[in-house]
Amino acid sequence: MKLPIEFTDLQSQYQECKHDIDQAVQEVLDTNNFITGNAVFGTTTGYRDTLEQMIMDYIGCESVASCGSGTMALIIALKACGIGPGDEVIVPSHTFVSTPESIAVVGAKPVFVDIDDYYHIDIDKIEHAITDKTKAILFVDIYGQSPDINKIIEIKNKHNLYLIEDAAQAFGSDYLGTKLGAVQGVDLACVSFNPVKNLGAIGDAGCVMGRKDLIEECKMYRDHGRRVRFEYEKIGYNTRIDNIQAAVLCAKLPYLDKWMDKKQEICRKYNDAFKDVKGIIKTLPEVPWSKMTFYVYNIQVERRDELMQWLKDQEIYTNIHFRHPCHVFEPYHNGVRHPLPITEQVSKHIVSLPSSQHLDTDQQDYIIQKVKEFYHNEIRV
Numbered sequence: 001m002k003l004p005i006e007f008t009d010l011q012s013q014y015q016e017c018k019h020d021i022d023q024a025v026q027e028v029l030d031t032n033n034f035i036t037g038n039a040v041f042g043t044t045t046g047y048r049d050t051l052e053q054m055i056m057d058y059i060g061c062e063s064v065a066s067c068g069s070g071t072m073a074l075i076i077a078l079k080a081c082g083i084g085p086g087d088e089v090i091v092p093s094h095t096f097v098s099t100p101e102s103i104a105v106v107g108a109k110p111v112f113v114d115i116d117d118y119y120h121i122d123i124d125k126i127e128h129a130i131t132d133k134t135k136a137i138l139f140v141d142i143y144g145q146s147p148d149i150n151k152i153i154e155i156k157n158k159h160n161l162y163l164i165e166d167a168a169q170a171f172g173s174d175y176l177g178t179k180l181g182a183v184q185g186v187d188l189a190c191v192s193f194n195p196v197k198n199l200g201a202i203g204d205a206g207c208v209m210g211r212k213d214l215i216e217e218c219k220m221y222r223d224h225g226r227r228v229r230f231e232y233e234k235i236g237y238n239t240r241i242d243n244i245q246a247a248v249l250c251a252k253l254p255y256l257d258k259w260m261d262k263k264q265e266i267c268r269k270y271n272d273a274f275k276d277v278k279g280i281i282k283t284l285p286e287v288p289w290s291k292m293t294f295y296v297y298n299i300q301v302e303r304r305d306e307l308m309q310w311l312k313d314q315e316i317y318t319n320i321h322f323r324h325p326c327h328v329f330e331p332y333h334n335g336v337r338h339p340l341p342i343t344e345q346v347s348k349h350i351v352s353l354p355s356s357q358h359l360d361t362d363q364q365d366y367i368i369q370k371v372k373e374f375y376h377n378e379i380r381v
Contacts (some may be wrong), residue, residue: 001362004315005354008196012358017255021202024247033243047246054253055207061182061189063215066207066246067222068239070168070192073206074102076237077188078136080208080217081162083108087135089164092121093325093332094343095140099166100326100335103138112327114340118287120147122342126155129337136162141170141180143321144198144293145286149175153185168192168206169295171199172256176289181209188214193249198293199256201245260293262357266364267294270353273368274299279375281349296321297355304351306381307374313381314370319352 014021028034028047052064067073083089085107091100093112100110111129116122119142126137137156139147146165156163167173167180167189174180181189191197193205208218220227225236271283281300286292298321301307308318325343327336353367373379 001360001366004317005359005363005367007317007319007352007354009354009356009358010195010200012356013200013259016358017252020251020254021248024251025244028243028247035240035242047243047250048241051241051246051250052207054250055181055209058253059179059181059209061179061209063212064207064209065215065218065222066205066241067218068206068241069204070190070194070197070206071098071102072222072237072239073168073190073192073208074098074138074164074166075105076218076221076239077164077190077208077210077214078102078106078108078138079221079234080214081136081164081187083135083162086133088131088133089136089138090121090126090129090134091138091335092140092142092343093327093335093340094119094322094346095142095166095326096168096322097326097329098168099138099140100332104331108135109133110326110332110335111337112325112332112335112340112343114338114342115142115346116147116342118145118147118285119143119346120287121152123147123151123155125338126152127159130155130159130161134159134161136164138164138166140166141168141173141290143284143298144170144295145173145290146170146175146180148287148289149183149186156185162187165189167209168194168197170293171197172260172291173293174291180290187211188218193245198260198295199249199252201248203242203245205241205245205249207241259357260291263294263297263355264292266355266357266359267292267297269364270297270299270355270368274371277372277375279303280371294355296352298350298352300346300349301351302349302375304349306379307371308351309381310374310379311367311370314366316354316367316370318354320350321352322350323347
């Protein structure tokens with residue numbers, strides 16, 4: 001058995017599709033077509049257009065705008081919806097900081113709502129946070145599955161709001177059989193292609209999927225606020241995807257479904273192994289309406305930091321998603337209107353275990369053994 005067991009194993013993933021990645025990258029180098037241009041320039045856009053079409057075909061969405069990162073996907077999506085100073089956007093605090101950060105960057109105010117038993121935004125609490133300044137709801141497909149989106153759409157329609165989806169952790173998942181990014185009633189869905197995501201580039205990259213009219217706005221904002229060369233309608237950003245990242249994503253997309261199936265197998269084995277272990281408060285639950293892609297596998301445990309140190313001593317490396325809720329940080333203090341007790345409790349106990357699709361049986365059995373050993377033997381670190 002190979003030790004140490006790293007939290008992520010990007011090298012094994014690369015080796016599986018090395019030929020396809022190397023060939024795609026070499027084509028970019030051979031053509032010297034590195035930075036994507038706007039299609040209206042009359043220039044070759046190479047892998048960007050290929051990637052956007054592949055995503056549309058895979059997801060079944062109306063339109064796609066690729067961009068430089070998942071964070072920038074959120075920012076240009078908010079801008080496309082006209083969200084800015086004086087507006088409020090409802091959002092969970094149990095998420096990566098880019099979710100509320102993007103709201104703040106466009107000049108709006110993130111307003112936090114607590115989470116439910118599945119770590120999603122608590123839909124029953126959303127309406128309590130709505131004011132006459134509320135412009136949008138931004139929900140998160142946490143850990144690789146969606147909340148009950150139709151219920152959020154009902155609230156969106158009732159209050160005439162935009163609905164934006166942070167699908168950074170759930171590319172390839174679905175809601176009631178429709179892939180996330182193509183669900184009717186969601187205006188825009190934002191994806192990260194960070195190297196550790198379900199579908200990862202070899203650097204930062206992202207995209208926005210959704211309504212064609214809003215995607216056209218996203219494309220304008222990603223390219224300095226222009227649709228036509230030398231004509232600038234808005235203050236925009238330089239956040240076009242580069243062709244090497246697009247080429248890598250094109251090469252890896254055909255492998256995605258197989259990788260997600262393998263991760264499901266690994267993570268469900270963890271759930272079965274840990275369901276009756278004293279000291280493990282909660283395993284990772286799956287909702288009935290969304291395919292769980294297991295971006296990460298986590299459990300809530302007692303003595304979390306001691307367990308992490310014990311596992312590190314056994315050459316098992318872990319992580320936390322997320323150690324602190326976003327609302328505890330100074331830039332976001334003013335977004336708390338109501339208590340967030342579940343969010344705060346979860347952050348004290350949650351820990352993520354290695355769950356790469358290339359984790360072998362011996363490695364996973366060793367991880368399970370060592371977690372159980374820690375609690376059964378009441379080990380102190």
